[in-house]
Amino acid sequence: MTPMNIAIAGAGGRMGRILIEAVQNADDARLSGALDRAGAEQADAAAFLGKPAGVPVASALDQGLAGAQFLIDFTRPEATLEHLKYCAEHGIKLVIGTTGFDEAGKAAILAAAQKTAIVFSPNFSVGVNVTMKLLEQAAKALSTGYDIEIIEAHHRFKVDAPSGTALKMGEVIADALGRDLKEHGVFAREGVTGERDPSSIGFATIRGGDIVGDHTVLFAGIGERIEISHKSSSRVTYAHGALRACRFLADKPAGLYDMYDVLGLKDQ
Incomplete structure (x- = not known):
């Protein structure tokens, strides 16, 4: 099985680190990139685990998303919208757990979903x-x-x-x-x-x-x-849900999905 190439946004934050650990522990996933704000670059995104991944934390999108098939983003609306535009232009599928979007932000996500597949949910548990x-x-x-x-x-x-x-x-x-x-x-x-x-x-x-x-x-x-x-009791549950969303998106065309789609709850 070819592993999914997954990049993580907000790699230095609490949720970012939990997501990185979840990807590193998944048999069907590979950490391909990591993003964080300017000034937060690091030599290795997984160094905190004691098991370096050989993946640096970058602030430039073209570096942090090089080779990525998926981006998992649990950051802030302004950062997510910047990532969203790049992913839509380069065909990178998105799992968005960021909250606090205004109506314009939600409209931008809907528009980007015309170009790439997105799972957008306020909670991935x-x-x-x-x-x-x-x-x-x-x-x-x-x-x-x-x-x-x-x-x-x-x-x-x-x-x-x-x-x-x-x-x-x-x-x-x-x-x-x-x-x-x-x-x-x-x-x-x-x-x-x-x-x-x-x-x-x-x-x-x-x-x-x-x-x-x-x-x-x-x-x-x-x-x-x-x-x-x-x-x-733990943010790990959100990380496992985000990985489940990536697996769901693997064969999906462009469009906007949510966790009801991922879990098959839409018609129940």
Whole structure:
């Protein structure tokens, strides 16, 4: 079996290192390149593992992506959009786990997917995506008489809120209920807010310590409540999901895919 040539963006960051280790440990993958910001170049991307890969960390895209078939990118929107343009022009398939894109950024990803194959998801955990499917089913069954609140918690270093995963959960629930999250989402409460609008979908955000990622959706009725939760204890699960996405993309034409496609959950 010919291994997949995979490049990693943000190679010096926490998630970048976890992705590099996952690629190095996969029998069907090979680390072909590594990218990081200018000034963060390194002689070997896997030196921290004690097993040099012979792959330097570069800031120039033509160097870091030379020979790559796939780029896994869990960085920041501005960096991902720069990588996106290069990958689309050179036929490199993309796995994007970056969150915090505005509408223009999402439109750029959609446009690039006309030229190359992309898996774009706010969360690459297999468990989170199964949770999304459960939320879709729960929302349809609990469409009346239940108030919906989404509570998420992450580490102190996370820069966007609510998390991309929490927003995706809200979108899944809103779609199942035939609502528009932009109209029904409530992202802040303070002071005298009045009685809760039963059609609203509330969000609460917690930031602190080293919490990897906790998400709970509360369906609160009269006399009972249902809580559907997912808690991440390690970022390794995201790396394994990203590799699974690369395997999925291997024989796929240009287009925009998500983890439901990767896991075969679209029609279930």
